[in-house]
Amino acid sequence: MRSREVVVVGGGLIGSLAAFTLRRAGADVLVLDADRPGAAWQAAAGLLTPDGERLRGTPLHADALEGLRRWPALAAALERSGVPVHLRPGVTRLQAGGRVQVTPGEASLHPPSVVRAARRGLEVVAAQVQALVPSGGGVRVRTDVGDWYAGRVVLAAGAWSGAFGVPVGARQGQALLLRGAPDIGARYGPPARGFSRYALSRPDGLYVGATSRDTWTTTPDAHAACWLRGAARTLVPGAGGAEVAAHLVGLRPVTPDGWPLVGPHPTLPGVLVAAGHGRHGALLAPVTAARVLALVGQGVSA
Numbered sequence: 564m565r566s567r568e569v570v571v572v573g574g575g576l577i578g579s580l581a582a583f584t585l586r587r588a589g590a591d592v593l594v595l596d597a598d599r600p601g602a603a604w605q606a607a608a609g610l611l612t613p614d615g616e617r618l619r620g621t622p623l624h625a626d627a628l629e630g631l632r633r634w635p636a637l638a639a640a641l642e643r644s645g646v647p648v649h650l651r652p653g654v655t656r657l658q659a660g661g662r663v664q665v666t667p668g669e670a671s672l673h674p675p676s677v678v679r680a681a682r683r684g685l686e687v688v689a690a691q692v693q694a695l696v697p698s699g700g701g702v703r704v705r706t707d708v709g710d711w712y713a714g715r716v717v718l719a720a721g722a723w724s725g726a727f728g729v730p731v732g733a734r735q736g737q738a739l740l741l742r743g744a745p746d747i748g749a750r751y752g753p754p755a756r757g758f759s760r761y762a763l764s765r766p767d768g769l770y771v772g773a774t775s776r777d778t779w780t781t782t783p784d785a786h787a788a789c790w791l792r793g794a795a796r797t798l799v800p801g802a803g804g805a806e807v808a809a810h811l812v813g814l815r816p817v818t819p820d821g822w823p824l825v826g827p828h829p830t831l832p833g834v835l836v837a838a839g840h841g842r843h844g845a846l847l848a849p850v851t852a853a854r855v856l857a858l859v860g861q862g863v864s865a
């Protein structure tokens with residue numbers, strides 16, 4: 564049977580950055596990714612905003628600030644792959660009453676480029692992991708294309724991590740990518756009907772997001788498109804009629820209490836869990852990757 568020091572299940576924002584960090588520390592690491600429709604990284608905006616999204620005053624705020632602090636060095640390391648990740652400083656907040664506040668410490672980036680850059684230096688195999696079976700001090704990884712034996716497994720399968728005995732589910736988000744809109748940087752508006760409204764200029768167009776619904780559906784719907792068009796009109800005057808380049812749908816991995824799970828699996832020895840990052844996976848990924856490296860620990864030469 565093929566054998567590796569570390570097998571990472573899922574090559575999304577969390578899995579690919581954990582694997583990238585392990586690889587840089589000298590680990591023999593393999594990523595298995597099922598290329599699931601609805602993977603959150605393909606639909607994520609890329610805002611790095613510890614002061615938005617109801618983080619301030621929660622136990623996650625310190626990690627969010629630390630994630631933001633770590634991003635410039637991580638982005639530089641990723642870009643050595645030749646893939647730019649489009650890290651841009653500055654977020655503008657449009658507040659009720661027309662007031663505008665610029666938060667220069669916050670930033671944005673392009674999540675699909677982050678994943679592509681991280682994967683470039685890694686071995687990534689297209690495989691759907693079906694079972695994790697502890698055996699002989701390591702873990703047997705059963706997939707649709709055969710088995711691997713791993714010293715350690717990092718479970719980072721996003722919303723699908725729940726299939727492996729941890730309390731993680733899905734919260735769907737939809738967003739639009741519009742063509743031909745002006746470059747506005749990143750803008751946050753006042754929430755509407757409880758949803759955050761934001762727009763940011765990215766290499767693939769003007770991103771406008773995002774809805775939030777308790778469903779596993781990964782097909783876009785007209786109701787969301789209409790709400791997102793309204794958000795575009797509010798945030799970027801003139802952009803409401805712009806041509807749609809893509810209607811994105813992603814499943815945010817969520818936990819019952821809203822906090823990510825990063826630590827040993829409750830029942831499977833040899834398996835570390837890194838899942839449930841909800842709305843904040845891009846922001847928190849550098850901190851989670853550092854924790855995974857520390858947990859994989861002694862066996863990995865730093």
Ligand SMILES: Cc1cc2nc3c(=O)[nH]c(=O)nc-3n(C[C@H](O)[C@H](O)[C@H](O)COP(=O)(O)OP(=O)(O)OC[C@H]3O[C@@H](n4cnc5c(N)ncnc54)[C@H](O)[C@@H]3O)c2cc1C
Pocket residue numbers: 572573574575576577578579595596597598599601602603604605606607608609610611690691692693719720721722723724735736737738772773774812813814815816837838839840841842843844845846847
């Ligand atoms: C609309 C939207 C906007 C967002 N905006 C932001 C933002 O601005 N800032 C921010 O910080 N976060 C944002 N997020 C959240 C962020 O995208 C997630 O927190 C993050 O992607 C979670 O990373 P992950 O690797 O855990 O899951 P994912 O990114 O979903 O990746 C999971 C990976 O696991 C693979 N997989 C699943 N099952 C298996 C299996 N059995 N075997 C092998 N592989 C498997 C999938 O194919 C996938 O590639 C947003 C999300 C959405 C949906």
